[in-house]
Amino acid sequence: MLADPTPVPENRTLRRDWPVGLAFLLLVIVAYADPLFTHRTFIGRDLLPYNIPLEKAVHDAWSRGRVPVWWDAISGGRPLLPNPNAGVFYPVRMALAGVAFPEAMRLFPIVHWILGGWGMLALMRVCGGSRAAAWVAAASFAFSGVLVSEVFYFNFLPGAALLPWSLWALARRPPRRLPRIVPVALVYGLMLLAGDAFSLVIAASSAVLWILLETAREERAGRALELLAGLVVAALLALPQIVATGLVAPETRRMISGFRLQEVLTFSVRPARLLELVVPFPFGPAWSMDLSLDWGAAAFRRFFTTLFVGPIALIGILRTFPGSPRGARFARVLAVGGIALAVAGSFVPDAWGSLTSPIPLRYPEKFMLAAAFGLALAAGIAVDGLRRGRAGISAIVGVAAALALAAVAARLAPEAAGRFVAAAAGAPAGDRMRVGLGLPGALSEAGLLWMATALGIALLRGDRLPRLAGALALLTLVPVASNRKIAQSAGDDAVFPPTPFARVVAKRDPGRVYRELDESLYQTTALRGPSERGDWGGTSHYRSTWIYYTQSLWGRGTVLNGDLDAGDFSRLWSLREVSYLAALRSDSAPFFSALALRYGSRYRDQDPIAGFRPFGGDAFRIWDENPGAQPRIRLLERWREEVGPVRALSAIPRLSPAEIVIETARGGTGSARPGRVLVESESPEAFSLWTESPDPTWLFVLRGDWEYRSVLLDGRPAAVFPAQLAFSAVPIPAGTHRVEWRERAPGLEISLLGPLAALVIVGVSLARKAP
DSSP, X not given: OOOOOSOOOTTOOGGGGHHHHHHHHHHHHHHTHHHHTTTEEEOSTTIIIIXXXXXXXXXXXXXXXXXXXXXXXXXXXXXXTTOTTTOTTOHHHHHHXXXXXXXXXXXXXXXXXXXXXXXXXXXXXXXXXXXXXXXHHHHHHHTXXXXXXGGGOTTTHHHHHHHHHHHHHHHSOOOTTSOTHHHHHHHHHHHHHHTOHHHHHHHHHHHHHHHHHHSOHHHHHHHHHHHXXXXXXXXXXXXXXXXXXXXXXXXXXXXXXXXXXXXHTTTOOOGGGGGGGTSSOTTSOTTOSOGGGOGGGGTOOOSSSOOOOOHHHHHHHHOOOTTOOTTHXXXXXXXXXXXXXXXXXGGSOGGGGGSBOSSSOOOGGGGHHHHHHXXXXXXXXXXXXXXXXXXXXXXXXXXXHHHHHHHHHHHHOHHHHHXXXXXXXXXXXXXXXXXXXXXXXXXXXXXHHHHHHHHHHHHHSSSOHHHHHHHHHHHHHHHHHHHGGGSOEEEGGGTSSOOHHHHHHHHHOTTOOSEEEEGGGGSOOSSHHHHHTTOGGGHHHHHHOTTSSGGGGGTOOBSSOOOTTSOSBHHHHHHHHHHHHHTTOTTOHHHHHHTTEEEEEEETTSOOOTTOEEEEEOSSEEEEEOTTOOOSEXXXXXXXXXXXXXXXXXXXXXXXXXXXXXEXXXXXXXXXXXXXXXXEEEOSSEEEEEEEESSOEEEEEOSOOOSOEEEEETTEEOOOEEETTTEEEEEEOSEEEEEEEEEOOTTHHHHTHHHHXXXXXXXXXXXXXXX
8 A cells, every 4th residue: 555666647646545545544533532532622722712612603603504693702792704713614614513512623623634634645646755655744744743733723723734735736737627726726715714814825835936946947837827816716715704804804903903013923933942843842741731840831932832743854854865856845945934934033122022013913933834844745755765765864863862862961960951951941040950850751752753763764665565564653653652642632521511600690690681701800819820730721720710712602701801813893902901991990880880791700819890799609719790780782771972982982981870872973961761672582693672662762782883784673774883982882762663683794795706706717617628
């Protein structure tokens, strides 16, 4: 199956390599049998506070047969579909809506690791690599530290997995019946639907680099035109997502306020971390879910847990093989370029940190995906190069020996070794003993990995299948053994069931009339550290502290939560900034009450926010209730009208209890006698209700203010005005009336023509290639 020592022709179909693809599928399934077959869920980093709740909002909508337009539980209600991080039209998400949500969360990353590996198998075969080379490239990529670390970022994983396919689509020599434009359009269309800008930039840059470095001069213009045509068709295919994002993005904080360079460059790779290309975890067990063990967290802010791909990848980059295998120059330039872009931000002077970034993209460490891609491709190229030439392993054995000696030295003098490494990494001086005690294990592991690589390379020579199988087993074991442990899991019963606070609040407020507030946002605490001891992957912390999005897993909503993806409307961002000032005052109860914030939670060493009083708690936290909170959907009894957001914002601190400021074309105040609201039906995408009021009044709705909604009052279109700066209000006449409220996908009526046009173009292309 893997013993073909000579490169295959480019026109070899993928169907002839299906046994290799099947074997790789089984490898990934075996590697991730836990959690795949044990009712466990991947945890760590951004998963519980961000990605899992976001995925659940999308999953729930599709499982109900509705387009995921709106997320009502976060930031008082904000758009879901226009947020590219949600990738609501990405086909894998739509398909997984047919299974239970915990199963979908297990399958999503595993499907993409398989997809990424298959992409490398296909790409290496297009490059003329043997099956053995393709296998090593696939294992090196799918089990690289970068791609395994993508398990923490479900919004970025699809684009990363599709990266090899994007180059395969361009580099392949198309059969007569399948023009190159079709796979290019399909792959890039999927990347656009997945919504990861960094992966898309890396893919397009890789394509241009391939044309320049690996395409004959006379073919470059034609290949570039095919790429451009494919990108145009891909944009048409993904037009509903592109249009929705383009229409709403100008209203978000990301676009209006922008980012400071300090925030944009937060996750830049410091040069010292490049040691991870040789030693997987030289700066502490970053893979450990016990955060107290990872001393490197104090020295580095890591986006990816490690940058390690494997020694065979470094050999492929550093060594030139006879015959200049196709893709060798590309792999080298891509890897070096990706590393350079990821590291460059660490050299920007701190004094520049307050400057506004020219582009609204963050975290240059994401460019290490390009480096991992280039390194994995180089690993496959190295396999065939070493099989054809002399497999010299003396340098590799030398590196392994040096690592072993360094491990022994660190064992004999842990304090001195710790002092040296801590100083080089910029870790606190007080950590030097902890650093020294952890170094021998890390260096010993790296030495074993390099020695296994040396043995694998030694077995590569010759055509005997047992030797080749042993070589590939060792070269596969290296990235799997070093990086598989990054993707750890916890039992479903530790992730998905509601917390005691969530159960209590659900019992007190079964109709979800109110919202919740994590009061610990506004004060420091000495209890967070003790509460996180033994907390596997921060699971208990994110479940109990509703600072981000975890609470939406249980149908509970927040207003003043953190904005992890900078996707909130700019108006809400301004209101959140006001809340930090309000939290310092003793007379700010009306501010929080107006936002329907009835239930709160804080650490025991923190004071309650104005208006909140304790009613329960647990070992570390106190649960509060704000009796004065107003329902999130209500008829107003007092209001103030102002012209424009600036005057509305300035009026908020002066509002009386239960009073709301509404932006109209006139000023003044108003009042009405109490009325009633009867909610008939409600979902994130729509609701209907009846109002009954003796006087003309306003219906206040705690949903973000945007123009892409349809509101009918007794069957007729009704105007919607900004209220309390960030939310919505509808004028209601006296009497009994029915209100029908529906959130719409921005521009969907027109943008749906894009996929139809793409299908027509693909059909015409296929017809022209038909015999």
